[in-house]
Amino acid sequence: MxxxxxxxxxxxxxxxxxxxxxxxxxxxxxxxxxxxxxxxxxxxxxxxxxxxxxxxxxxxxxxxxxxxxxxxxxETQVKDLLGLLRREREARAAAEAAHDTAAAENARLWADVEALKGALKVFADMDATDPPEGVPLNEWLPAVTGARVAIRTALARAATAGEGCSDG
Incomplete structure (x- = not known):
């Protein structure tokens, strides 16, 4: 000091x-x-x-x-030191539990990212100017474009949430 x-x-x-x-x-x-x-x-x-x-x-x-x-x-010193040790162990256990929870959430987010990538690929491969039979082009084009934007936005959010984590 x-x-x-x-x-x-x-x-x-x-x-x-x-x-x-x-x-x-x-x-x-x-x-x-x-x-x-x-x-x-x-x-x-x-x-x-x-x-x-x-x-x-x-x-x-x-x-x-x-x-x-x-x-x-x-005896007071020993009791105090044992209390400090107990609190340190509790803090360590809480930190390990928080880490495990974060790791599980990270794994879930990366699974979501992969699912979103797959969904985006489906829409990316669609021809926005060639709607399925019976669907008018004026309804099909905004639907495909909106779905692509929504998936890209969700993908970006999921990737940002999982940034910095290497468990995925």
Missing amino acids: TLPTTPDALAEAPCVLIERGLFYRPNNRGYTGILREAGRFTHDDAAAVVDHCAGSVIMMLATEAPDYSPACWH
Whole structure:
């Protein structure tokens, strides 16, 4: 971590307070041995508490404080570390599930792209000026042209949705 290099930066840097070997919690709501649960104070506010408590409170930059205070029980540290590990595993499982869902969606989109390419080929091979028997040219031409445009638009959207994915 880098230390503040100017008086203004120091005044804005978050500090923690330690009393009896434990961090102050936010809003003066007791003590904790875990830095993440500790309150953050401006330099001026922390200095005022230190002055008021006549040396029984120590202040330090939050970036320089240990993860666990000197008086934090070992059991508290172990419980906290196990909680962090559990949350990391849950996050990893959620990320893997999201990846699997995205991969399945990507495969579906690529299947849609291939189907659209096949449909477009059927219409591309049709002669727009030679309608099937019984279909007037003034109905056939817009139908073929509209179908081609719709398929090309859907194909472009599907390809864009699957862009950047190499599973297809």
